[in-house]
Amino acid sequence: xxxxxxxxxxxxxxxxxxxxxxxxxxxxxxxxxxxxxxxxxxxxxxxxxxxxxxxxxxxxxxxxxxxxxxxxxxxxxxxxxxxxxxxxxxxxxxxxxxxxxxxxxxxx
Amino acid sequence: xxxxxxxxxxxxxxxxxxxxxxxxxxxxxxxxxxxxxxxxxxxxxxxxxxxxxxxxxxxxxxxxxxxxxxxxxxxxxxxxxxxxxxxxxxxxxxxxxxxxxxxxxxxxxxxxxxxxxxxxx
Numbered sequence: 001x002x003x004x005x006x007x008x009x010x011x012x013x014x015x016x017x018x019x020x021x022x023x024x025x026x027x028x029x030x031x032x033x034x035x036x037x038x039x040x041x042x043x044x045x046x047x048x049x050x051x052x053x054x055x056x057x058x059x060x061x062x063x064x065x066x067x068x069x070x071x072x073x074x075x076x077x078x079x080x081x082x083x084x085x086x087x088x089x090x091x092x093x094x095x096x097x098x099x100x101x102x103x104x105x106x107x108x
Numbered sequence: 109x110x111x112x113x114x115x116x117x118x119x120x121x122x123x124x125x126x127x128x129x130x131x132x133x134x135x136x137x138x139x140x141x142x143x144x145x146x147x148x149x150x151x152x153x154x155x156x157x158x159x160x161x162x163x164x165x166x167x168x169x170x171x172x173x174x175x176x177x178x179x180x181x182x183x184x185x186x187x188x189x190x191x192x193x194x195x196x197x198x199x200x201x202x203x204x205x206x207x208x209x210x211x212x213x214x215x216x217x218x219x220x221x222x223x224x225x226x227x228x229x
Contacts (some may be wrong), residue, residue: 001170033214041204042156043219044146050212073134076136092215096169099154 002026003094006086006100012108019075021103028068030050034090035064037072038102039084047086054080075105083107110135112204112220120198121226126191130204130220137180138162142186142207144216145178147200150173153186155200159188159207 003026015017023033031051036044046055048064051071060074075082088100116128130143145157157199158168160178168176172191180187191198201224205216 032213034213036216043205043222044216045219046215046217048216049217050210053212055217089154089216090157095156095158097156097168100157101153 001072001096002090002098004027004088004098004100006088006103009101010106012103012106014077014108015078015080017078017108019078019082020106021028021073021086021088021105023066023071023073023100025069025071025090025092029090029092031067032090033064033066033093034089035062036087036099037082037084037088038087044087073094078105109218110141112206112218113125113202114202114220114223116223116225118224118226120175120194121229122195124194124226124227126188126189126194126198126202126225126227128202128204128223128225130188131184131185132206133185136183136188136189137182137194140209142167142214143178143180144205145189146203146205146216147198148222149197149200152200157189157191157202165222196227199225199227 005024035048038044052064083106111133113131142159144159160166175192177190199220203222204220206218
């Protein structure tokens with residue numbers, strides 16, 4: 001299995017802050033890396049696929065980068081609607097498809 | 109994007125079988141999508157259970173493969189999950205999702221709202 005490790009597991013930030021979340025794969029996964037946002041009581045929502053492609057309707061303050069085993073999700077200017085948990089997911093090796101452990105973004 | 113809705117019992121007894129259905133609307137189950145189940149234990153992360161193509165091909169998580177089966181009902185535009193010999197560790201919110209593709213990769217772009225299944229006597 002490809003293990004996906006996110007850091008930090010949680011962070012506190014203020015509205016307007018730049019936030020960076022890191023995801024590391026246990027072995028290279030090319031560009032097969034997706035990001036999801038999940039709010040309490042809701043299903044995950046696709047934000048970014050293939051490392052850096054924004055899903056339709058996702059604000060441009062979200063961006064993704066990386067390659068191989070190291071990837072990042074950046075929120076350029078944190079907005080109130082962005083407080084949530086973020087998950088990375090590798091789509092390179094199946095089975096199994098695997099997710100990171102999540103990063104909870106909380107209000108400072 | 110399609111809309112997905114899970115349904116099924118919210119309580120299953122230990123050693124019993126968990127059975128859930130996902131209704132697909134706004135699109136046909138006969139498409140290029142792979143129909144997927146993901147679960148999330150209370151307060152925990154996301155675990156991919158497996159997926160099925162409308163023609164019947166399946167791929168399961170090896171950690172659950174001995175207990176999982178999935179099926180598609182084209183006439184009802186829905187797909188189903190069965191998980192046997194459940195224990196308290198199978199208590200989770202179960203999501204159905206569609207896995208779609210582009211020339212770069214595949215991803216889960218539509219999700220149901222999720223349904224909580226509790227394993228308890």
